[in-house]
Amino acid sequence: MSITTAHHRRLRLAGRAAATVAGAAALAGLVGAFTPSYANAEPAAGTHSASVAEPPADFSDCPALPAGVDPVRWRCEVHSAAARLTMGKVTVTLAPITMTHAEGPLPDGTNGQVWGAMHSAPTAVPGGLTGTPAGDRARQLGLALQPEYGDRFDAYTGQFSLRFRLLNPLLPHACAIGADAPVDFQMKRSGPSEWLSKNPPLIKFSAYDDTFAAPAAENCGPLTGLLNRRLGLPATSGNLLSYDAMYTFRTYDQLPTD
Template sequence: MKRFAHRVLPARVLPVLALAAPAVIALGAAPAAADAAPVSFSYADCPDSLPVGADPGNWICDNIVIGGGTMKIGSIQQTLTKPISMTVQSGYDPVTGENINIFVKMRSQQETVPGGVLGVPGTENIPLLSLKEKTQYAGNFSLGFTAAGGYGSTIDLRVKIINSLLGDTCYIGSKTDPIKLNLEGDNDSLKWYDNAIGMTMNDTSFAAPGTTGCGLFGGVANFRAGLPSASGKNAASLQLYLSSKPYTELFPALKAQAKSSASTKMLPLGLPQSIKPGS
């Protein structure tokens, strides 16, 4: 398993990608802005409360969007065509003073699996042979740096498999035996937008467990998906985007409680709208 370390980044790197680092970043100028990111961001899932004793002036709500990419799990190659969004609170632990990230919510949509139940191209649109999947959060979210100094993240997932014959509890992986991603950022892909930053994150070392909750068709589901699948036979390449807002902007009532000023303090990883690239 890759290990992540805390590190303070230079101001010019404020901020870095969604699944990048729970580091403290000094405010400063960013590269010149391009166009808006090609995804939509929402802060509707940002909680209106923080840990007891937290200073709202030192907290940000991040909206992370997986806007595309591919996942190869066993014998299934899935192109992501619908966005997956994640909401994360980032700030200082009021007790220890360390940077922490609190995972709030994942939102995802069903994707059609090419080849359907039989793995035959073109059959995925036939009702009984249709096969869909939906990615779900299963824990272990972290932001950090790899031992080599690059950006990285961990996240555990399970994938719901949807077909009328499989029932409503069929998954690849489970909360106790999930797909465990250890993503590394492609530094060359880092791009600044006028409302976000983006980067491609990859993992080719994760293992994929077998299915659970598929009833009498569990063996068939495993055979179709080529599961379980050992490390080195699976791959994830995800295009991620990050946009952030300070808590004092999201919830003005919290501004009066802030003990510090975002213009002078170092903030957790994120992209407050008040900090514009090129400013």
């Protein structure tokens, strides 16, 4: 069930699916593809939090809940991912990405989701605009990639969208890969989710997509053609997004009220 929003503060309920046995079975096969909110299995006996990293525990982006739902059964879920991206001719390790959303049962018993927010920071593209050492040394020739929420997120199926804003003093602010039609990802798990801690809940997982198409950069002014040749865009194959992430959650009755 997807959530579509024109802004990360605007909330929309995910679409509702009929609760059939076949549908539930299909959903069970997809659960955990994106984040393991889904990881309903308990952590192994003896698991504790003494030796694990702190979870991404900032719950300030938890969205408001839909009317009529039970806060005890809804979870605010936060995951932080260390992402690696190959798109066209560019391969970078992106700055950490943090996403927040809520999910739980709707009043009619079907699953619901509400988008919260996404945060990341620009990542320098090696070689800058020119693809040469000069692009790493001169500010005017540098280039950075800023991932932004692309108005689609579905934790149940692993589908989400991103835009990649291209930053350089010579480029307009609107210059982006996926400016008009965001890049769509269908994430798949690289392996089973791993409970690192039960209290606080902390789950580790890995996911990837190697099937997405990368569109050309748009709205980049006179440098649009040069930029696309430099980045090798559009690229219909050979692209990869993969990441290792940690995930935590709280039910809404456990969230701070102030």
